[in-house]
Amino acid sequence: MSELGRFQDAFVTALAGRTAAPITAWLPDDADQPPGLAVYRNTIAKGCVDALAANFPTVASLVGDDWFRAAAALFAAEHPPASAALAAYGEAFPDWLSRFPPADDLPYLPAMAQMDRLWTTALFAPEAEPLAAEAFALAPDVLAAARPRLHPSLAFAGFDSGLPGLWLAAREPEPGEMVLADDPQGVLIVRPHDTVRSRLLDRAGFAFLTAARDGASLGAAITAAAETDPAADLAALFAALIADGVFSGLDLGDPT
Template sequence: MSDLLDFQDAFVAALGGAPSALSPWLAEGEAGETGLSVYRNTIAKGCVDALAANFPTVASLVGDDWFRAAAALFAREAPPASAALLDYGEAFPAWLDRFPPARDLPYLAGVAHLDRLWTEALFAAEAPSLGADAFAALSPQALGAARVALHPSARFALFEAGLPSLWAGARQGRDDLELSEAAQGLLVSRSGAAVAYRVVGPADCAFLAACRTGGSLAEAMGQAAQADPDANLQSLFAALIADGVFGDLISGAKP
């Protein structure tokens, strides 16, 4: 087993540009570059195809040729760490942010980030979601002191401009895409095998951020009110419960 693992490590290193790593397994004078090039081409195509599948909104905005050329460059700089490509591309949004040809598309890295949140929600761990009955059983005082853990699939991000609406419109294949100036957030979660998303406001994101860092529900409500004094907090909380973004209820004060 150790020899097999050593060979696998050497093979990955060779594909990454260090063919001498395979020397112990090759006959004398046999470089192995011809065979490696076949594997490299196959892996490169697999990486590009995986990125196209994981960042479909980005691809729809820039076109197939632009996207596949950029994806091929990214794959050369950031090859996959494992053979599983289902969630490949964690670093792609940050890479796009510093990719010179994308300078005229300043929203593109943000769109890629939202695509990534969708993929993360899809492959997050399975877990039940809290329903309204879990909160209805608590007194108002106990409810305010309680804390909630977010569901493993819950993802959210806030933007100064209306990027989430643009992302959602592009994802739905709409042609009337506009980037509004209003701050917006996107909430993504999964129930069973279905990933759902909803454009939300700053108050929702502030509420969820407080929950994520261990704040009580009262503290989360306070953060939401501070983010948007006009927000209807009761409706906000009810909508988040309906979204299934809460995974566990912890009564009492934070330890």
């Protein structure tokens, strides 16, 4: 490794460890704790907090700026960024919140963070052209045997209560009264073109997407949806998913 490379590694260690010891070999004899290190640390810390506020806006709106920034600073100290790009920073934040004692009175907060994270993941996912309805105009047996490829931006999750509805309401420009429903709900997030879309996902839709994600054929995925909710309108469900742009490919199988 070059001298510059060794210094850069030592400098990063000094910033993370809040001590100048790793870089003493490059410092003048009278500079045990150069004040410039604090400037760099503060700049990095502020960047991390700002990135978390941008990536978890629902959490920030629910707890308020002071609470969020204090929590984000603690998280950033424990989880420094792995790269200079902070656009998707905070992968571990939802799980961290579930163990953060001041959030014990806010049991919905980790789920809010999880959905914020899914939204950010969808935003930065690779591009792909979604399939139009015409792509599914196949003979019934061929269509049933086909295996769908889900759009790379698609994210979905299921919850035991109405947390997705609460999350969607909190993300409105002017949130009204937010009520946590008792019934299980799912959320679907996808970015088929330039805009991330989010909506509630019912049990049948969640079962269908789970089966498709696991490699099932369209016929098997539809069967999973029907078994989960026998009253579901399967034609409407499938049409809605196509309109959402959740499919990016279709691998035709052998109908026999």
